[in-house]
Amino acid sequence: MMENPDSAAVKLVIAGPVGAGKTTTIRSLSETEPLSTEMPMTEAAMGDKTTTTVAFDFSTVMLDEEVPLFIYGLPGQSRFQHMWPIILEGAFGVVLVLDARDEALEGTCQEWLGVLDEIVPGLPVVIGVTKTDTLEAPSLRSLRSALASKGIVLPVFTFDARNREQANHVIRALLATMA
Amino acid sequence: MNIDIRVAGTGEDLQKRLRLASGLLLAHKIRSTVRDWDGTRCDCVVVTGDDLFGQRVRAYAALKQIPVLTITRANDTFDPATNTIGDGAPLNLYVRAFLAILQAGDALSRARAPVASGEDRIGLLALSRALADREGDLLAMVDGIEVHILQSSGHVAARSQQDLEQAKDQLGSPGWQFRDSNGKPCDSCYFESLDIFMIRAGIRYGGMLPAFPVAEYRLGCWPDLGTAPDLVDPLRIASLVAKGHRSLDELAGLTGIDQSQVSGILWGFRAASLLVPEGRRDTLASRPESKARMPYANVFQKLASRFGLFQKSW
Ligand SMILES: Nc1nc2c(ncn2[C@@H]2O[C@H](COP(=O)(O)OP(=O)(O)OP(=O)(O)O)[C@@H](O)[C@H]2O)c(=O)[nH]1
Ligand SMILES: [Mg+2]
Secondary structure (H helix, E strand, O other): OOOOOOOOOEEEEEEOOOOOOHHHHHHHHOOOOOEEEEEEOOHHHHOOOOOOEEEEEEEEEEOOOOOEEEEEEOOOOHHHHHHHHHHHOOOOEEEEEEEOOOOOHHHHHHHHHHHHHHHOOOOOEEEEEEOHHHOOOOOOHHHHHHHHHOOOOOOEEEOOOOOHHHHHHHHHHHHHHHO | OOEEEEEEOOOHHHHHHHHHHHHHHHHHOOOEEEEEOOOOOOOEEEEEOOOHHHHHHHHHHHHHOOOEEEEEOOOOOEEOOOOEEEOOOOHHHHHHHHHHHHHHOOHHHHHHOOOEEOOOOOHHHHHHHHHHOOOOOEEEEEOOEEEEEEOOOOEEEEOOHHHHHHHHHOOOOOOOEEEEOOOOOOOOOEEEEHHHHHHHHHHHHHHHOOOOOHHHEEEOOOOOOOOOOOOOHHHHHHHHHHOOOOOHHHHHHHHOOOHHHHHHHHHHHHHOOOEEEOOOOOOOOOOOOOOOOOOOHHHHHHHHHHOOOOOOOO
16 A cells, blocks of 8 residues: 655645546656556455556656655546545645546536545645547536536636646646635 | 628629629618629639639638639529529529528628627727627627637637737727627637637736726636646636635735736636626535645745746736
8 A cells, every 4th residue: 555645745636537638747747757656456446356556646846956746646447546535635736637528527527526525625626628639629618617507616727738838837727726 | 781792803794794683682681792802801702613713713712711603604504502603694593692602601690680889999898898798609890800709619719810810909999890699600710719818818908998897796717728828817816806806906916917917817807708797696605624735835835936826927
């Protein structure tokens, strides 16, 4: 099992479903290539499979000469949900990365927000919607109105996870909600 | 509004016939003019299919998505599939041809729709007001350029990037006109984010605009600025408005951003429908008490400066 991170660490978590672009986002945010840590899983966690490995992303960005920012990717598959509270422990915020091509985008989003809020109530969250570049005229409208109808007001950004400036801007939005 | 029909090298006789047909369109409550093609935008261009010039104009018009009526010597009928008409076809067939072509585009509804004249002298303000109580899409027109304001999808669209750029240059000027859009812009339109379009306009023309009455609004939606990483100040303004700061003084004081720029950004928010009137309280969920570990102020400062939260947008 992963160790509880140092309680003084400055920690950011990138969450979201499988293939949404979490690793890509972390890579764009990082100055160095992120690490993927392989984890042996217990029998209980895996159901009928006895062994497997899961790669979760980890990277650091130096805020100044002394203070590192730890960036963690939350493994997307729900069967790794038991790890989520551990990874989210002590994080100051989350970027929820969603794939614009997801046909059930609103549902996926609300599910994730629900889970995150259950683990860490009130955790600052921004939503980053990736892969809009693959759609002709991508629209956030239905996602926005789904959130608005629940009274949820948080930044929803479309961005290209491969673009460093845009990935940084998503973090700025997260920080702006906390400023 | 007049339907603008242009003729590319079809000869004197034919031009006369086209003018007669244009006159007959009045019976359908359509005013139209027939003039020589000059390469600019129009509602329909008439070309001869049998010569090289006609073919060139037709190719160019296709590129610019200008509807074309092609004249041939082959017969005296009208073929709506190809918009081809014989040069000896009777006048009523020409009228039918024009009606068919104009119907396919949206020129007709534009010609017939009552056009509200923009009394507002500043395009962005006029636009903002035209959008104020409207859920649907809007067609905004200036200088012969059409910009579809697609609230339904969160885009602005025009026939080309150049059109959109020209429209942006006009957002500080008078002369904008509006009407309902049928929601379907041109087939291969150039799209941009509505939020970014409006907010950039607000920043650009902020100095010309009246002080935004921010106390009357609350933030309904954060702007989507994901693809505009240079726009940082609007993020900071959105954050403060979301937290309930409701005066320009306060917003300017807290951010160090010039008051007229704050106001401009807010006009941009308004035009992008990100602000809702304060009176309209929908379900406003109160977020639970945060259990997140907020970074200490000095750590937050480090994060903010590492990610450039306080850098100037312009
Ligand atoms: N076109 C495009 N491709 C993207 C974008 N973001 C991510 N991708 C691609 O999507 C694929 C999946 O991205 P990853 O970053 O591996 O996704 P992930 O969330 O880490 O996936 P898991 O670790 O399997 O849960 C990669 O091929 C990325 O290059 C984007 O904004 N636009
Ligand atoms: Mg990954």
